[in-house]
Amino acid sequence: xxxxxxxxxxxxxxxxETVKLACRLAKKDKGKxxxxxxxxxxxxxxxxxxxxxxxxxxxxxxxxxxAVAGEEDYEIETDVLQAREVGPAIVDEVVERGVSLILxxxxxKQRFGQFSLGNVVPYVLKNSPCPVILYQQ
Amino acid sequence: MYIIxxxxxxxxxxxxxxxxxxxxxxxVLEKDARICKTITDELGSVCFRGDGxxxxxxxxxxxxxxxxxxxxxxxxxxxxVACQVAKxxxxxxxxxxxxxxxRNAVLFKKLGVDVTVNTTDLIxxxxxxxxxxxPVTQLLTLDEKGLIIVDVRISPESSSVGKTVKDxxxxxxxxxxxxxxxxxxxxVPVAHTVLQAGDQIIAITPxxxxxxxEAALGGM
Amino acid sequence: xxxxxxxxGRVGARLASLLDEDGHKVTILDNDTYSFRRLQPSFGGTxxxxxxxxxxxxxxxxxxxxxxxxxxxxxxxxxxxxxQIAKHVxxxxxxxxxxxxxxxxxxxxxxxxxxxxxxxxFAQLLREQIEGKE
Numbered sequence: 001x002x003x004x005x006x007x008x009x010x011x012x013x014x015x016x017e018t019v020k021l022a023c024r025l026a027k028k029d030k031g032k033x034x035x036x037x038x039x040x041x042x043x044x045x046x047x048x049x050x051x052x053x054x055x056x057x058x059x060x061x062x063x064x065x066x067a068v069a070g071e072e073d074y075e076i077e078t079d080v081l082q083a084r085e086v087g088p089a090i091v092d093e094v095v096e097r098g099v100s101l102i103l104x105x106x107x108x109k110q111r112f113g114q115f116s117l118g119n120v121v122p123y124v125l126k127n128s129p130c131p132v133i134l135y136q137q
Numbered sequence: 138m139y140i141i142x143x144x145x146x147x148x149x150x151x152x153x154x155x156x157x158x159x160x161x162x163x164x165v166l167e168k169d170a171r172i173c174k175t176i177t178d179e180l181g182s183v184c185f186r187g188d189g190x191x192x193x194x195x196x197x198x199x200x201x202x203x204x205x206x207x208x209x210x211x212x213x214x215x216x217x218v219a220c221q222v223a224k225x226x227x228x229x230x231x232x233x234x235x236x237x238x239x240r241n242a243v244l245f246k247k248l249g250v251d252v253t254v255n256t257t258d259l260i261x262x263x264x265x266x267x268x269x270x271x272p273v274t275q276l277l278t279l280d281e282k283g284l285i286i287v288d289v290r291i292s293p294e295s296s297s298v299g300k301t302v303k304d305x306x307x308x309x310x311x312x313x314x315x316x317x318x319x320x321x322x323x324x325v326p327v328a329h330t331v332l333q334a335g336d337q338i339i340a341i342t343p344x345x346x347x348x349x350x351e352a353a354l355g356g357m
Numbered sequence: 358x359x360x361x362x363x364x365x366g367r368v369g370a371r372l373a374s375l376l377d378e379d380g381h382k383v384t385i386l387d388n389d390t391y392s393f394r395r396l397q398p399s400f401g402g403t404x405x406x407x408x409x410x411x412x413x414x415x416x417x418x419x420x421x422x423x424x425x426x427x428x429x430x431x432x433x434x435x436x437x438x439x440x441q442i443a444k445h446v447x448x449x450x451x452x453x454x455x456x457x458x459x460x461x462x463x464x465x466x467x468x469x470x471x472x473x474x475x476x477x478x479f480a481q482l483l484r485e486q487i488e489g490k491e
Contacts, residue, residue, distance in 0.1 A: 042197075042199065043164065043185070043197065043199035044196075044197075044199035044202065045199065045202075046139075046202070047162070083182065084182035085177075085181075088177070088182045089182075091181075092181065123177075123178075126178065127178060190433070190434055190461065191458060191460065191461065192458075192461060192464060193460055213410070213438070214410055214432065214438040215434050217434070217437075217438050217441075218433070218437055218438070218461070221437075221464075221468075222461065222464060225467075225468060226464055238411070240412060244441070244442060244445070244446060247445055247446075248441055248445065
C-alpha cells in the first residue's frame with residue numbers, strides 16, 4: 001500500500017520505533033524507505049554553507065537508523081537535507097520524491113509548562129500531500 | 138543576491154514572488170503571525186516573524202550579509218528606521234524605502250536611504266498619462282543630474298504646430314530627443330524639423346524647467 | 358526657551374506643565390485632541406492638533422523658532438523620524454527622543470540624536486531599589 005515511505009529522524013528515541021515500523025510496513029510490497037535528517041542553517045549563513053559538526057551529527061543519526069533497519073533485515077536509503085526550516089524541507093522532499101507516506105516520531109514535549117507539538121509537526125500535517133503517521137513516544 | 142523585504146503586505150508579497158522568480162535569496166520580515174503563516178504555507182521558508190526595525194531581529198536573519206534591504210510597510214517612519222538600522226548597524230550596501238508622503242523623498246535621501254519609491258507620485262504619473270488634457274507626462278527621473286525625461290503630445294490646437302525646432306523658444310538645457318509622428322517612423326529632430334499635430338515628442342529637461350518646456354511646445 | 362513637545366501622553370503632558378511652570382514657552386503637539394485632557398488646567402502654553410512627522414504641521418507649531426524639540430509618542434520610529442526632521446531640516450539646536458528599544462536607542466545615539474531609553478533606565482532603577490533594600 002505504501003511504496004515510498006519517508007522517515008524524518010532527529011536523534012530522539014522515537015527514531016528507533018519509526019524506522020522499525022517503516023521497515024515492517026514496506027517489507028510486504030518491497031517498498032522503499034528513506035530516512036532523512038535535516039540540518040538547519042541560520043539566516044546569517046548562506047544556505048549552501050557547510051557546517052561540518054552539524055553534518056557529522058546528522059550522519060550519525062542516520063547511521064543509527066540504518067543499524068535499526070539492519071536489525072529488521074531491511075535495506076533503507078538515507079539522506080542529509082540542508083534547509084532553513086525543517087517543516088518545509090520535509091514537505092519539499094516528499095513532493096520531489098513522490099513519497100506515499102510520512103512516518104514521523106516525536107517525543108512528548110512541554111514548552112512554557114504546556115504540552116507543545118512544536119513547529120514541524122503542524123506544518124507537515126497541514127502541508128503534506130500524502131498520508132502522515134505520527135508516532136508519539 | 139540576498140534581499141530582505143520588510144513588510145509582508147501585498148506589495149511585499151508580490152515583490153518577494155517576483156524576486157524569487159529571478160532566482161534571488163529573499164526573506165520577508167513581518168510582525169503579524171497570521172501573515173507569516175500564510176506566506177510560509179504557500180512559499181516555504183521565506184518569511185520570518187519579527188520587527189524589521191529592531192536591530193536584534195535584523196542580526197538574527199543575517200542582515201550583515203544582505204545585499205539589499207527593501208522596506209515596504211505602510212508607514213513611512215517604519216520604512217525609514219528599518220533602512221537606517223540596516224545601513225548603520227549592518228552595513229547593507231543598498232536600501233530602498235517605500236514612502237507615502239512625497240515630501241519625505243528629500244528627507245530620506247538626506248538621512249541615508251539610497252532609493253525612495255513614492256507610490257503617490259507613481260499614481261499621479263499614471264493619471265497624467267491617462268488624462269488627455271495633460272500633454273506632458275514624466276517618464277523617468279535621472280536623480281543625480283536633476284534631469285527628467287518627458288513625453289509631450291502636440292495637439293492640433295497647439296501653438297507649436299507648423300513651427301521648426303529652431304523657432305521654438307526651448308528653455309535652457311532642454312533638448313528634444315525623439316519625435317514619434319502619427320504616421321511613419323520615429324526620427325531624431327534637427328533644427329529645421331517641422332512639428333506636426335499628433336506628434337509625440339520625447340524630451341529631456343532639468344526638472345525645474347518642466348513647465349517652461351510645456352509652454353514652449355504650446356502645450357497649455 | 359521655546360520648547361516644542363510631540364506627544365501628549367502622561368509623560369508629555371507632565372513635562373509640558375513642569376516646563377511651563379519654569380517659565381518656558383511650551384507648545385505641545387498631538388494627533389488626537391482627546392490626549393490634551395491630560396494637561397493640567399493651569400497649563401499656560403499652546404496645545405495643537407497635528408502630526409509631528411509632517412513638516413507643515415511642525416511649521417504651524419512653530420518649530421522654526423524652537424530651541425528644543427522633544428519626541429514622546431508611543432512609537433519609537435515616529436519619534437526617531439520626527440527628531441531627524443527637527444534636527445536636519447529645521448536645524449533645531451537640541452532634539453531629545455524617547456526610544457523604548459535599547460538597541461535602537463544606542464544606534465540613534467551614535468548617529469547624533471539625544472536619546473533616552475525608559476526601558477533601560479527603569480530596569481536599572483528597579484534593580485537598584487531591589488538590591489539596595491536587601
